[in-house]
Amino acid sequence: MQGDNALEKTNRVNVLFDFYGSLLTEKQQTFLKCYYQDDFSLGEIAGDFEISRQAVYEHLKRAEQVLEEYEQKLRLVARHEFVQTGLNRLELQVADLEPDVRLSLQQTIDALRGAERDI
Structure with a gap:
């Protein structure tokens, strides 16, 4: 993997993995943990599990494909990103309100963010 594309792919796989x-x-x-989170090479993983690099590559590709299929069907990541964007926008709007109103609304925003994390 090279440059920004590799970072985007790593981030994408890690987010999908979280869900x-x-x-x-x-x-x-x-x-997936070894490759994307612990930054092991294909060769290192192959050596640890006594299989070929090609077998590791195939396992990774299949796992990535399965994660993408889950997202296509369930859309949990897309839904999460949509909610977070809305909460961020709402926070900016709340910041311009009077302090007494702002506190109540900010508590609601915080509760929604907490609920998102707990799911």
Whole structure:
């Protein structure tokens, strides 16, 4: 992977993993964690699991494909990003209000952000 594209892909896979990782097989979870979170190379993972680099590559590609399929069907990441964008916009609007109104609305925004995290 090269440059900005690699970073975007890594971020995308990590976000998808946060939402759907528990739906993957244990092996898929392990390989994705090793590669995208722990920054292991294909060769390092292959050596640790005594399989070929090509097998590791295939496991990673399949796991990434499964994550994308879950997102296409469930749209949890898209929904989360939409809600966060709306809450950010609302926070900017609330900042211009009187302090007594602002406090109440900010508490509601904070509660919504907390609910998003707990899901």
